Amino acid sequence: MEQNLKQLFQIQQVLLSEGYPDYVRVSKEICDFCKKDEESILEVLDKIKGGQPWEYIRGLTEFCGYQFIVNPSVLIPRVETEQIVDIARLEVAKRRIQSIIDVGTGSGCIIISLAKIFGSRLNYTATDISKDALEIAIKNAQLNGVEKDISFVRTNLVDGIQISSDTLVVANLPYIPTHIYNTLDSSVTDYEPKLALEAGKDGLKYYSELIDDLDSIKEKRNIQLLIEIDPSIEEVLHGLLLNREVHIVKDLKNLSRFALVSLS
Numbered sequence: 001m002e003q004n005l006k007q008l009f010q011i012q013q014v015l016l017s018e019g020y021p022d023y024v025r026v027s028k029e030i031c032d033f034c035k036k037d038e039e040s041i042l043e044v045l046d047k048i049k050g051g052q053p054w055e056y057i058r059g060l061t062e063f064c065g066y067q068f069i070v071n072p073s074v075l076i077p078r079v080e081t082e083q084i085v086d087i088a089r090l091e092v093a094k095r096r097i098q099s100i101i102d103v104g105t106g107s108g109c110i111i112i113s114l115a116k117i118f119g120s121r122l123n124y125t126a127t128d129i130s131k132d133a134l135e136i137a138i139k140n141a142q143l144n145g146v147e148k149d150i151s152f153v154r155t156n157l158v159d160g161i162q163i164s165s166d167t168l169v170v171a172n173l174p175y176i177p178t179h180i181y182n183t184l185d186s187s188v189t190d191y192e193p194k195l196a197l198e199a200g201k202d203g204l205k206y207y208s209e210l211i212d213d214l215d216s217i218k219e220k221r222n223i224q225l226l227i228e229i230d231p232s233i234e235e236v237l238h239g240l241l242l243n244r245e246v247h248i249v250k251d252l253k254n255l256s257r258f259a260l261v262s263l264s
Helices: 002-017 023-033 038-049 054-058 079-095 109-121 131-143 205-215 231-240
Strands: 060-063 066-069 099-103 123-128 150-154 167-171 223-228 245-250 256-262
Touching (some): 066 109, 079 167, 099 109, 109 131, 109 167, 123 131, 131 150, 205 231, 231 245
Parallel strands (some): 123 150
Antiparallel strands (some): 060 066, 245 256
């Protein structure tokens, strides 16, 4: 018992020095992962000190209460992104949505969580340009028992995707402006895929393209777009979406983090 407490304290001290806000939970996960073996714990701590994220070391993380496989080909799901699932739930009920398309799905955490919530009564499609990311997303769908409910398509944004009326398009695309990306901690820039983070000078490189693609759909009705953004690009986003019905939703830190856009 005393040895276990000593290990936990040792791990927590390292996690605190590396800036882990959830160091209590992670320290317990490390103990379990290493089966309390001292040598294994030291190896993990050395990797963390070197900047490697714990989620990649473990190969697993949690999102909306579900387990997801992660590796450096996909972005580690952030806690704040869970709010996009809550917003989507309300939109499905309010707008009588029949289909959900998750653009740039990455690990698949958003579309899989929604499929777990709504079941087979909705149609689900997930796209990504990265073959490696899609392979992880499919594994995560299998892990969570929804692989038969979701169509996974390798494509750029929504190229070739049939989008009908009563559709919610969800996207957590790269949105970090280049000048901000260059200031991020090395634990992000050295390990997480740049393709999933950096989005040009104003952070709207991919969202601009997505909105153009969605605007080209003919005879569309009740198509809603829900996106996650960086608070720094809110003003530029409004400029992009002139004459649109746009609702900005703040996150738990009172920062402008999500945008709901009515496209038809």
